[in-house]
Amino acid sequence: MDRQSAIVTLPSGFSFDYSNLYGQGFVTQADVIAIAARINAAHKAIEHMRATGEIRGHLSKDGTPEKVLFSQLPYVEEGRLNSPASIARLKEFGQSLRHKVDAVLSFGIGGSYLGNKVLFDVHCGEFWNSKSSEERQGYPKLYFSGNNIDPRRTMELVEQIKAEAQSVMLIVISKSGSTLDTMSTFMVVYDALKQAAPDIVLQVVAVTDLATGAQETLLHKLAGEQGWPMFSVPEGVGGRFSVFSEVGLVTAACIGFDIDGFLAGARAMDEACKTEDIWHNPAMLNAVLKYLAAANYGRDIEVFMPYADYLKSVAEWYVQLLAESLGKRTDRSGREVLYGRTPVVAVGTTDMHAQTQQHQDGKRDKIVQFVKVAEWASDPVIPDAFPAAAALSDIAGLQLSQALEAARKANAAALSGDGRFNAAFVLPEMNDFHLGELLYLLALSVAYEGELADVDAFNQPGVEAYKRLLGPMLKKCRR
Structure with missing residues (x-):
């Protein structure tokens, strides 16, 4: 990890840039040190889960012990x-x-x-x-x-x-x-x-x-x-x-x-996240920083914002992962905590024009999580199609990816300049392997955060509430 720029990079080139989430004005070193014992306990709990499938206190919806595999x-x-x-x-x-x-x-x-x-x-x-x-x-x-x-x-x-x-x-x-x-x-x-x-x-x-x-x-x-x-x-x-x-x-x-490549990416991420060193474990680091951002700074909304149209569904997948895993009324002791961040889907420049006004000037209750693709399989150059139009001629010669990344960096800089928390996952390219890395990192992150918050990240009791009402309503409709 490059501590100077706050980036953890894996051998595959996948990286987590948390420069605008950790340091002066964001989550601090003192914040992390203050929960060091809990971080260590969370790591041991996930190691135990890997080895045995056991998560403390986790029960199936019928109340019997259930493994997490x-x-x-x-x-x-x-x-x-x-x-x-x-x-x-x-x-x-x-x-x-x-x-x-x-x-x-x-x-x-x-x-x-x-x-x-x-x-x-x-x-x-x-x-x-x-x-x-x-x-x-x-x-x-x-x-x-x-x-x-x-x-x-x-x-x-x-x-x-x-x-x-x-x-x-x-x-x-x-x-x-x-x-x-x-x-x-x-x-x-x-x-x-x-x-x-x-x-x-x-x-x-x-x-x-x-x-x-x-x-x-x-x-x-x-x-x-x-x-x-x-x-x-x-x-x-x-x-x-x-x-x-x-x-x-x-x-x-x-x-x-490519099933093999996808699982290989997930496997590479899992191996990288077996270390107890938080600064080299991207899933645990992601969980710790976002947990602290919410607990200590009120950042309890997470905007998941890939800069790629075909990664919008990743954001939609993440909405369920985060909401069902961490949106919990009680902790493991039964104490009401009403825990969890609200996930929001956003996409690149589309939502810079639709949501960024709220991200930039609204309540300071959000973390914006960017996803960047570093290299694109196809990357056309903007032509000088209308040389008489100076404003259009000014952007000619840029690759589309350059314009996209300039927009993302401008968004990140504007947010961090106003104390708005944000971070970035960087995929070297959009392929099966790096997708496996990203999805597995996110899945493992909610497991770590469940331990930090002392909530069961693997049940979903709130979903059962509407199901109990739905059955009788359907029977009434048939009658």
């Missing part, structure tokens, strides 16, 4: 959640779709959607479904549904698929099989496309809890009865951490995403 996922080994055989099966599944399936529709919500959308956006971009089969190397078009109960879009998707596809695969992702949003839209689309036979050949794959016997889920039972192939929603991995499991990797397989 997401830190296993980067390691492809026999006996792990991701084994050589399971990864090989995913790859074989992806290959089986090439030149045979026209469109895949993925049904899921929360962690069964958000992480999958990240992989799709980074690998495929906005125009994947408009490309020819040859341009997609034979991989199918891919659409998402089940992430909101929207009657109009659901039926428009059905009509779109009827018009363009002859061979369709539905991937339904639900641990229980009773997820309202996912299963209701899945059944509508399944029924509509089934009625379109023989014009459409329809296949279904289920991603669910594979437990059998008394623990068998509704979707597992249904898939068995219907003869649908199945992939696993693993025990001990909450939805918001599941992008590294078959829940996310099944989407990766459908589009030719």
Whole structure:
């Protein structure tokens, strides 16, 4: 780490620049020293989690002890959640779709959607479904549904698929099989496309809890009865951490995403974060500085602001990760603490024009977390298309990335100049490996921060409150 400029850089080139989050006017060395014992305890707790899957006080929603196993996922080994055989099966599944399936529709919500959308956006971009089969190397078009109960879009998707596809695969992702949003839209689309036979050949794959016997889920039972192939929603991995499991990797397989590179990036980040030296452990450092910014300086809103259109879904994924992991009413002793930062999605220059007025002049209650891509695969130069227009001619000759980075640096400088906390993650390039590093760092950071705040980062009791009300309301609607 370069202590002078407050940057921690990994061997891959991935870096965390916290220059505008730590030092004079921000979180101080004295702040960090004051909680040194808690930082050390947090590190030991996460080391224990890695070794055993145990997190102090963590219970499942039915009140029984539950292991936390997401830190296993980067390691492809026999006996792990991701084994050589399971990864090989995913790859074989992806290959089986090439030149045979026209469109895949993925049904899921929360962690069964958000992480999958990240992989799709980074690998495929906005125009994947408009490309020819040859341009997609034979991989199918891919659409998402089940992430909101929207009657109009659901039926428009059905009509779109009827018009363009002859061979369709539905991937339904639900641990229980009773997820309202996912299963209701899945059944509508399944029924509509089934009625379109023989014009459409329809296949279904289920991603669910594979437990059998008394623990068998509704979707597992249904898939068995219907003869649908199945992939696993693993025990001990909450939805918001599941992008590294078959829940996310099944989407990766459908589009030719580099599963090995993605998991290698997550693995490299995990190895880097095993050190107890906070200044060389980016996940723990990120957690400590943001915890202190909130606890000591009232910065309890986090604006996650990538400077890349195709990383917007990372910000949306992070909203769930941060909100569900750290938004907790009580600490582990049952004391009401009402903990957690409110996450906000922002994107580059788009939201410099839409949100920065509030970031710069509003309440001093925010941390702005930038994400920068250092090198772009394609980086056009702005031409001098209108030399008579001096204001336009002045920006000619710049690469688009130069203009983008100048805007980001100006935003960061303006914020820090007014005592507004901000930091930056820097990806050397936008690829599968560095995406794995980034997502895993964020997942591990909330685990560390849960320990610092003494809250359970792996449960979500607040979600159960509306579910208890929803069931009776649905029954009333049927009556």
